[in-house]
Amino acid sequence: MAPKPGSIVGSIVAGLVVLGGAAFVVVQQGQVVASASEEKLTASDFRQHYGAYLRRTGVSDTPSLRRQFAMDLMLSRLLIAHALEGGVSDQPAFLAREERLRRALLVDAYVYEAVWDTVDATDDEVRAMFMRAQTQVTARHLYAPTESGADALRQRLLAGETFESLALEVFKDPLLRDTGGFLGSFTFDEMDSAVEDAAFLLPIGVISEPIRTAQGYSILRVESRFTNPLITESAYAERRPLYEAYTLRREQERARREVLYQELEEIEVALAPAVMDVLVGQIDGSTILDGEALAVLLQQSYATFVQDGEKKTWSVEDFRERAQQVAAHRRSAVQTPADLAEFTQGLIVNEVLVDKARSMHLDRTHSFNDALTDALNSYILKDLRESTSFGAAVHEDSIRAYYDRAPALEFMRSASVYVEVLRENGELAWSGHAAANDLGPWSTRVLDAPQGSIVGPLQAPAGTFLVRVGASRPPGRMSFQEARPRIRSILRYEQTRKRRRQLYDDLRAHHDIQIFESRLATVMG
Numbered sequence: 114m115a116p117k118p119g120s121i122v123g124s125i126v127a128g129l130v131v132l133g134g135a136a137f138v139v140v141q142q143g144q145v146v147a148s149a150s151e152e153k154l155t156a157s158d159f160r161q162h163y164g165a166y167l168r169r170t171g172v173s174d175t176p177s178l179r180r181q182f183a184m185d186l187m188l189s190r191l192l193i194a195h196a197l198e199g200g201v202s203d204q205p206a207f208l209a210r211e212e213r214l215r216r217a218l219l220v221d222a223y224v225y226e227a228v229w230d231t232v233d234a235t236d237d238e239v240r241a242m243f244m245r246a247q248t249q250v251t252a253r254h255l256y257a258p259t260e261s262g263a264d265a266l267r268q269r270l271l272a273g274e275t276f277e278s279l280a281l282e283v284f285k286d287p288l289l290r291d292t293g294g295f296l297g298s299f300t301f302d303e304m305d306s307a308v309e310d311a312a313f314l315l316p317i318g319v320i321s322e323p324i325r326t327a328q329g330y331s332i333l334r335v336e337s338r339f340t341n342p343l344i345t346e347s348a349y350a351e352r353r354p355l356y357e358a359y360t361l362r363r364e365q366e367r368a369r370r371e372v373l374y375q376e377l378e379e380i381e382v383a384l385a386p387a388v389m390d391v392l393v394g395q396i397d398g399s400t401i402l403d404g405e406a407l408a409v410l411l412q413q414s415y416a417t418f419v420q421d422g423e424k425k426t427w428s429v430e431d432f433r434e435r436a437q438q439v440a441a442h443r444r445s446a447v448q449t450p451a452d453l454a455e456f457t458q459g460l461i462v463n464e465v466l467v468d469k470a471r472s473m474h475l476d477r478t479h480s481f482n483d484a485l486t487d488a489l490n491s492y493i494l495k496d497l498r499e500s501t502s503f504g505a506a507v508h509e510d511s512i513r514a515y516y517d518r519a520p521a522l523e524f525m526r527s528a529s530v531y532v533e534v535l536r537e538n539g540e541l542a543w544s545g546h547a548a549a550n551d552l553g554p555w556s557t558r559v560l561d562a563p564q565g566s567i568v569g570p571l572q573a574p575a576g577t578f579l580v581r582v583g584a585s586r587p588p589g590r591m592s593f594q595e596a597r598p599r600i601r602s603i604l605r606y607e608q609t610r611k612r613r614r615q616l617y618d619d620l621r622a623h624h625d626i627q628i629f630e631s632r633l634a635t636v637m638g
Contacts, residue, residue, distance in 0.1 A: 144156040144632055144636075145629070145632075146159050146183060146628070146629050146632045146633050146636055147159075147183045147184070147186070147187050147626070147627060147628045147629065148187075148626075148627050149187050149190070149191060149624040149625065149626040149627065150191075150624050150625070151194075152187060152190045152191060152194060152624075154183060154186055154187060154190070156632065156636045158186070159182075159183060159186065159633070159636055160636055160637060162182075162186065163179065163182050163183075163636075163637070164637070166182065167354075168354050168357070168358060170354065170355065174637065176630070176633070176634065179630075179633045179634075179636075179637075180628055180630060180633065183628050183633060184626065184628060187626050187628075188617060188620055188626075189490075189494065191620050191624055191626075192493075192494065192497060192620070193490045193493050193494065196493050196496075196497065197493075201493060201496075207489075207492075207493075209438075210489070210492055211485075211489060212438060213438060213439070213440065214485060214488045214489060214492070215476070215485060216438070216463065216467050218481060218484050218485055218488065219466070219467045219470040219471065219475060219476055219481075220369075220463055220466045220467060220470065221369070221484075222470050222475040222476070222478075222480075222481055222484075223372075223466050223469055223470040223473070223475060224368065224369045224372050224466075226473070226475065227368075227372055228368045228371070228372060229365055229368055229369075232361070232364045232365050232368050233361070233364070234357055234360040234361040234364055238360050238364070239353060239356050239357045239360050240349065241313075242301065242356045242359060242360045242363070243349050243352065243353070243356045244340060245300065245301035245309075245313050246300060246301050246356070247340050247341040247344050248300060248301070248313065248338060248339065248340040248341070249298050249299070249300055249338070249339050250298070250299055250300070250312045250313065250335060250337070250338045251295075251296070251297065251298045251299075251335070251336040251337045251338075252296050252299075252312050252333055252334060252335045252336055253276045253280075253292075253293055253294040253295045253296060253333070253334055253336065254294045254296060254308065254331045254332060254333045254334075255270075255276065255279055255280060255283055255294050255331065255332045256283055256284065256294075256328070256329060256330070256331055257283065257323075257329060257330050257331075257332075258329040258330070258450075258451030258454065258455070259329070259330065260323050260325070260330050262330070263323035263324075263329075263330035263331065263332055264322075264323050266279055266283070266332050267320055267321075267322070267323065267332050270320050270332065270334075271320060275293065276293040276294050276334065277293035279294075280292070280293045280294040285449075299312075301313070302359075305326040305327055305328075305331075306363060306366065306367065307324050307325060307326050307331075307370075308324055308326055308331055308333060311324050311333050312333060312335055312338075313338070315333060315334075315335050316335070317335050317336070317337065317338060318334065318335070318336075319334065319335070320332060320333075320334050321333040321334070325374070327370075327455075328451075328452075328455060329451055329455065339542065339543070340576075341543065342534045342542050342543055342576065342578045343534065343543070343547060343551050343552060343553065344553075345553035345554060347553065347554075348553070372466075373459075373462050373466075376462050376465060376466060377458055377462050379419075380418040380419050380420060380461065380462065380465055381418060381419050382416060382417070382418045382457070382458050382461055382462075383416065383417045383418070384415065384416050384454060384457060385413070385414060385415055385416070388410070388413050388414070388415045388429060389415075389450060389453060389454070390450075391410060392415075392429070392453060393449070393450050393453055396447060396448060396453070397448070410429050411428065411429045411430040411433070412428055412429070412430065413428060413429055414426050414427075414428060415427055415428060415429045415431075415432050415457075416432065416457055416461060418461050418465070420465055420468070427461070432457060432460070435460045435464065436456075436460065439460070443456075444456075507601050507604045507605055507608075511604055512597055512600045512601055512604065513593070515600050515603070515604065516593050516596055516597075516600055521590060524590055524591040524595070524596040524599070525588055525589070525590060525591070526586075526588060526589050526590070526591050526595070527548040527549065527550070527588055528548065528549075528560070528585065528586065528587055528588045529546040529547055529548040529551075529585070529586045530546065530547060530559060530560055530582060530583060530584070530585045530586070531544070531545070531546050531547075531582075531583030531584050531585075531586070532544065532545070532546075532547050532559065532580050532581065532582060532583060533580070533581040533583065534578050534579075534580055535567075535578060535579040535580070535581060536576065536577075536578060536579075537570065537576070537577050537578075537579075542578065546586060547559070555568065555571050555580070559580055559582060560585070562582045563582070564582055564583060564584055564585070565581075565582065565583075566581075566582050567579050567580065567581050567582070568580045568582060
């Protein structure tokens with residue numbers, strides 16, 4: 114797999130979760146398969162991360178890949194150790210992130226104990242997720258902070274009112290207010306998962322029941338849905354490991370939400386309306402308090418809830434202290450009374466679940482400490498990646514020069530044919546130029562067919578189709594504009610690779626990295 118341009122260590126596999134080498138490490142027992150200075154990579158460490166990588170990417174296991182992966186893990190550890198030695202773990206931003214991660218992982222540990230170990234991804238679910246990735250949906254929606262409010266909107270729609278008229282009432286954002294709540298075109302993993310589920314399952318033109326989302330409730334109507342017909346079983350088989358991992362994560366996140374919603378109902382959160390009005394006024398600037406008035410506000414009762422059969426109360430000061438533990442971008446997203454209520458409820462639910470997890474001593478387990486280590490070290494690598502200018506700008510004259518001096522065959526466009534893909538009822542599903550790779554097992558039949566002929570019916574995962582064959586286009590060299598995006602990626606990658614080599618050489622010069630290949634050969638057995 115080619116490294117992503119701009120990454121700090123380009124050959125560290127995309128998305129790899131690495132273990133740190135200094136603070137926060139819980140040493141695992143087992144045979145050492147690689148070492149460098151004080152850093153050691155055990156067989157169990159390697160097996161965990163390499164196995165996850167193979168499942169996620171679907172690539173084949175080879176001796177050379179094992180060696181490179183072990184080297185990448187060691188280099189990652191050395192980078193992390195260097196950052197820790199430089200004092201990164203003493204910085205306020207790191208300490209704040211550590212506390213946020215600790216609390217989030219405690220909630221995850223509690224959810225795992227409750228339901229995650231029962232969550233699975235079936236083949237039908239994985240296939241459905243793959244099909245979503247080949248599908249574009251257009252839809253509109255309306256928003257309400259409560260289920261009853263959303264249901265009232267739905268009843269008004271069923272009675273004849275329109276999305277266009279109701280959007281003027283419910284949205285402040287002009288992009289939604291002035292377009293009747295139009296969401297545009299989207300595919301999977303681009304919307305709240307609950308909205309996405311509805312968008313891919315709801316019949317076109319039907320008004321949905323209220324959909325509970327992370328922000329409140331939505332009413333949805335799908336305008337259109339198109340699935341690319343030029344997909345094959347071999348494409349599904351090749352990409353299945355990626356979609357299996359993604360589907361499992363989605364199911365786990367769904368389970369997490371259900372636990373949070375159930376907990377929210379049980380703890381019976383109540384917020385003081387008058388205090389909320391003042392807080393919202395502070396957010397939007399309509400209420401200005403002097404020092405004395407602010408001191409009084411901080412002592413007022415803001416939220417009550419039930420925990421372990423006991424009624425508890427948060428003052429505004431209690432709320433503010435908890436809110437400071439949340440990332441700044443999440444706090445800044447709170448703009449309306451509904452946002453504030455949702456944000457406050459989330460803080461309280463998380464506080465309750467963190468307390469439950471601690472009472473179960475889930476923060477004292479090896480798995481929890483390993484997860485915290487992984488998360489903190491991923492944060493360190495991400496920070497290094499963002500703070501180091503590995504992705505320097507590529508100048509236009511460099512792109513042009515590369516194109517002009519490239520061999521004639523480097524940027525060749527494959528032979529293709531213009532096709533119209535028709536559903537069984539004759540409806541046009543897709544049109545455009547398609548090459549052999551696009552047509553899969555039908556490439557010979559379509560490319561050899563005379564212009565104007567119809568090939569089919571063809572059975573694809575998305576259904577049965579006919580293909581009307583148009584004019585063919587011979588192979589040829591891409592124009593500069595066609596080749597430009599690819600050249601830009603090539604040059605960015607070359608810059609990254611050069612700097613990566615410099616970084617690697619420096620690490621190797623200061624550390625004797627040993628990879629024990631005979632041990633790696635048996636580690637996955």
